[in-house]
Amino acid sequence: MSCKAPPKQHLDASGLRCPLPLLKVKQCLAGMQQGERLEVLATDAGAMRDIPAFIDLTSHTLLQCDQRDQQYYFLIEKG
Template sequence: MSDKTLDATGLRCPMPLLKTKLELNAMAPGQELEVVATDTGSKRDIPAWLALSSHTLVSQSESNGEYRFVIKCGG
């Protein structure tokens, strides 16, 4: 169970990624954020950004045009 959920459905690139960054900035290290997005760019953009950040992608899934990411907030 994630500590917070970000509903980014209906938002177009780059808003899901920007909102994800803002949410993570407000969270404590070790907390988990679940992001739900419908923009296909999120599938590529969020994992690519996380690879360059201190945050960790815990899981990623896709179902019925919805992309879900669980992210562990880094230090």
């Protein structure tokens, strides 16, 4: 049984419009250590496309990607 580490950082990008949620994610990840987790909340629908596409091009891992009402939730592990 493995223990899942809680997110190290939380980013509330609610109210920010494209491309700002993605830029904020990049900034946060740049300041984190490998294996740490970033929890992201966004309200811009473009984030559902942009953030997973960015993660696919990196060594980071998208652990969770959900829409909750009018918010988009992401859990990213820094690679």
